[in-house]
Amino acid sequence: MKPISFIFFCYLSFSLAVATEDNLRDRDFSAENWAQTCEDWDLWDKPGPPFKLFGNTYYVGTCGISSILITSSAGHVLIDSGTRLGARVVIENIKKLGFDPLDIKVLLHSHEHHDHVGGLDYIKTSTGARLFTSQGALGAISSGTPSQQDPQYGMLKVMEPVEVDGIIEEGQHVKLGMLELNPLVTPGHTPGALSWQWRSCELNKCAVFVYADSLSPVSSEVYRFSDFKNYLSAYRTSIEKISTLECDILIAPHPSAAKLRARIESQQSLIGKDGCGNYANHLNQRLARRLEKENKEEPN
Numbered sequence: 001m002k003p004i005s006f007i008f009f010c011y012l013s014f015s016l017a018v019a020t021e022d023n024l025r026d027r028d029f030s031a032e033n034w035a036q037t038c039e040d041w042d043l044w045d046k047p048g049p050p051f052k053l054f055g056n057t058y059y060v061g062t063c064g065i066s067s068i069l070i071t072s073s074a075g076h077v078l079i080d081s082g083t084r085l086g087a088r089v090v091i092e093n094i095k096k097l098g099f100d101p102l103d104i105k106v107l108l109h110s111h112e113h114h115d116h117v118g119g120l121d122y123i124k125t126s127t128g129a130r131l132f133t134s135q136g137a138l139g140a141i142s143s144g145t146p147s148q149q150d151p152q153y154g155m156l157k158v159m160e161p162v163e164v165d166g167i168i169e170e171g172q173h174v175k176l177g178m179l180e181l182n183p184l185v186t187p188g189h190t191p192g193a194l195s196w197q198w199r200s201c202e203l204n205k206c207a208v209f210v211y212a213d214s215l216s217p218v219s220s221e222v223y224r225f226s227d228f229k230n231y232l233s234a235y236r237t238s239i240e241k242i243s244t245l246e247c248d249i250l251i252a253p254h255p256s257a258a259k260l261r262a263r264i265e266s267q268q269s270l271i272g273k274d275g276c277g278n279y280a281n282h283l284n285q286r287l288a289r290r291l292e293k294e295n296k297e298e299p300n
């Protein structure tokens, strides 16, 4: 073989090998592949492969923002869209898993910030699904304009307005075919935040999922949680609610808040009874530190 054609042959076999490896990775829908592709607290719009969490529940979000697909023969439920750009990744991930985005019938949310719901307009337009929001998130999601009651008001991005089809009330389960989701009104990080609880089964085993909202005390520089007693008390109730839930698999809108990568990499099952309790303890500590700081800064 002449040197030039030998080099060409080597190059060809190398690129074929790389292509095959890439193709394999592209079709690897294991949690491990997601954990290897994504970093902790990764970028909001960075594509990451979709994977099954358990039973009929799938992670279809980006590397940095969760989006959860729960499937049934009567149609699917999607919680959170990611950002406007991230929503494209979500739709592609749903297709990669072999599901038809047109089968999404119900859209739900965690909290009304653009990193989690900024893509709802895109997803609603491309699927025709009905969108349900909490009363507290209705204004921000339908108008695209952040609420003035939001602790982060003034530093939040405006979103594409989207038509809302109905209001979620605590105690009123969302039902679609065999699917049944329990909404939990959990204000704190935002006024309209929701958490979700549902059951998924695989073979003869079932697990209770909790998609717990962020509930982190983040705000603009001028906002003080201690100035809003009612809001603060509702916030505390939200954390308490999460801590007492039946909860086998905890997931959160920012996957790293529930240590998703670390749990996958530890090779242990995602099922663990302490998830919600530990999550709530950590949030209580954060809130206490925040209030202590506000207290110290209080003008005499």
Ligand SMILES: [Zn+2]
Residues within 6 Å of the ligand: 113, 115, 116, 214, 253, 254
């Ligand atoms: Zn967020």
